[in-house]
Amino acid sequence: MNSASSIATQPEDADIVIFGASGDLTNRKLLPALAHMYRWNLIAPGSRIIGVLREKHEVRGWNEQVHASLLKYAPDIVNNNTLWNGFSRMLHPIQGDLEDESFYQRLSDVVEDSNTAMNVLFYFAIPPAYYHVTSRNLHAVRLTDEEKGWRRLVIEKPFGMDLDSARHLNRCLLSYFDEAQIYRIDHYLGKESVQNLLAFRFANAVFEPLWNRNYIDHVQITVAESIGIEYRGGYYEKSGALRDMVQNHLLQLLALVAMEPPAEISATGVRNEKIQVLQSIHRMTPEEVKTHAVRAQYGAGMLDDEPVKGYRWEKDVARDSNTETFVALKMYIDNWRWQGVPFFLRTGKRLPSRVSEIAIRFRQAPLNMFKHTASTIEPNELVFRLQPNEGMSLSLNAKQPGLTMHLHPLQLDAPYAEDSSNMPEAYETLLYDVLLGDATLFNRGDEVEEAWKVVTPIMEAWQENHKVTLYPAATWDIPGMDELIAGHEGGWRQL
Ligand code: BG6
Numbered sequence: 001m002n003s004a005s006s007i008a009t010q011p012e013d014a015d016i017v018i019f020g021a022s023g024d025l026t027n028r029k030l031l032p033a034l035a036h037m038y039r040w041n042l043i044a045p046g047s048r049i050i051g052v053l054r055e056k057h058e059v060r061g062w063n064e065q066v067h068a069s070l071l072k073y074a075p076d077i078v079n080n081n082t083l084w085n086g087f088s089r090m091l092h093p094i095q096g097d098l099e100d101e102s103f104y105q106r107l108s109d110v111v112e113d114s115n116t117a118m119n120v121l122f123y124f125a126i127p128p129a130y131y132h133v134t135s136r137n138l139h140a141v142r143l144t145d146e147e148k149g150w151r152r153l154v155i156e157k158p159f160g161m162d163l164d165s166a167r168h169l170n171r172c173l174l175s176y177f178d179e180a181q182i183y184r185i186d187h188y189l190g191k192e193s194v195q196n197l198l199a200f201r202f203a204n205a206v207f208e209p210l211w212n213r214n215y216i217d218h219v220q221i222t223v224a225e226s227i228g229i230e231y232r233g234g235y236y237e238k239s240g241a242l243r244d245m246v247q248n249h250l251l252q253l254l255a256l257v258a259m260e261p262p263a264e265i266s267a268t269g270v271r272n273e274k275i276q277v278l279q280s281i282h283r284m285t286p287e288e289v290k291t292h293a294v295r296a297q298y299g300a301g302m303l304d305d306e307p308v309k310g311y312r313w314e315k316d317v318a319r320d321s322n323t324e325t326f327v328a329l330k331m332y333i334d335n336w337r338w339q340g341v342p343f344f345l346r347t348g349k350r351l352p353s354r355v356s357e358i359a360i361r362f363r364q365a366p367l368n369m370f371k372h373t374a375s376t377i378e379p380n381e382l383v384f385r386l387q388p389n390e391g392m393s394l395s396l397n398a399k400q401p402g403l404t405m406h407l408h409p410l411q412l413d414a415p416y417a418e419d420s421s422n423m424p425e426a427y428e429t430l431l432y433d434v435l436l437g438d439a440t441l442f443n444r445g446d447e448v449e450e451a452w453k454v455v456t457p458i459m460e461a462w463q464e465n466h467k468v469t470l471y472p473a474a475t476w477d478i479p480g481m482d483e484l485i486a487g488h489e490g491g492w493r494q495l
Helices: 024-039 056-060 062-073 081-088 101-112 128-140 163-174 192-203 233-258 267-280 286-292 426-436 445-464 481-485
Strands: 015-019 048-053 091-095 120-124 151-155 182-185 216-224 293-303 306-308 326-331 343-348 355-362 381-387 391-399 407-415 469-473
Touching (some): 024 081, 048 101, 056 091, 062 081, 062 091, 091 101, 101 128, 120 128, 120 426, 128 163, 151 426, 163 445, 182 426, 182 445, 192 381, 216 233, 233 267, 233 293, 233 326, 233 343, 233 355, 233 445, 286 293, 286 326, 293 445, 293 481, 326 481
Parallel strands (some): 120 151
Antiparallel strands (some): 216 355, 355 381, 381 391
16 A cells, blocks of 8 residues: 555565465466566566576476466566566576475575665465475575565465464464564455545545444445355365455455544554454354354356356365355444444355445434335445445435435445556555555454454354255355344345
8 A cells, every 4th residue: 555645656676586486376466466566667677576486397487487377367568578578587486495495595695696675575375384484494594684675574365274373373473574574465455445445434524423333234245256166175175265255355344344543544553443343343152153154055056057066066175065165144343333233244156246345234214204105215325346346336315306206216326446457456556565565454463363263153163063054056045144134124235
């Protein structure tokens, strides 16, 4: 989040060391983001992208591999010779086995070889099992030392698989890096429409007086995907939707909606307030889990007229798996602002479409003054569309044009950007922020642990009772979902 101005500042020169340089994340997200940053002068010209590859032949073929990935995910770069030539000059592959101590000495020599400032960004695009050994070895050769330039570490989720493993991971990272050097990515925070929540809430005075239990009936946060688990069965079997999406992305969205105005828009200001929200979320009792939490798994179905298989038939998934691919929760925040206001969260795979949004449903008007015209009054609703079609809308009741006093719903709709194709991708924003040393959109260690505390009672209750119900792929026919919201104005939004 470049706070200074809309004219972006160029960060200092840095070496960007990607561990896992041939992996899927690197190809799909990191390289395209870096290439676009290069295009917009958001990487200083003396910077290098040092790709750590396991095999020698990968080192030899890295340029071609990067070219092929960009052709798929950032064709605008490779289709322009000047851009591609400039960007490819930044690429420096290096062969390295993460468990081999001597590799880190070679890496250190490469960094020392730099003609420019010795700032280094380490990006762990590697399985979590390697986080420890890699950090330890970086530390052993003093690559974590900030004497000659800054040293920053970016790590991806999952940050542990439960509270204990998250604490363990934090402790381990903190024995080699300072908290201020660690950037824990939640890519949802890098999305333009998510950052806009901060702007909307803290740059407009009109909504703040309404932003509480006196005017808001409930909040709905939905992150629906139409894709299945694709090739990630091995990971997903151990994770499920609660760990994969709720513990991080959905709780972050909830925190941004519910937080108090921070002392300042800065890493400390924003993260201090988000953690207060997470701490105030009511921890469900085992009894409450039965009525406030729904889980389900997709069965077979038809998506866009094509048959799709059920979760249990996906690759690397057990035929009797009880892993949830859908979760819906009713959560409460025990503080003065939100007491008694339910936050309904739902997320799942193989739903009818990809749509993410946050809806604030206000309370019903105290009295229908237009009953005599048989008009109904709908509660007002403010919706943030996060993806696709990023934007905001506010639904109101208005007079229908004509001689009688009939009402009809009126929608005020604003797209987030006139041309959303030019919006930076989440990874561009986040990598740029790391280069600038701005951690506002990253999670602090204590925040991650707090989020695990919120989901732990649900995980535990579900462990006791394994049984998950099924829903037909590409439908919202999820057993128990409607009961969760019963009695609340309007029910779930139809998406
Ligand atoms: C990831 C999850 O964090 O977010 C995936 O691991 C999920 O399972 C993805 O598909 C969704 O991200 P986006 O940006 O496509 O909404």
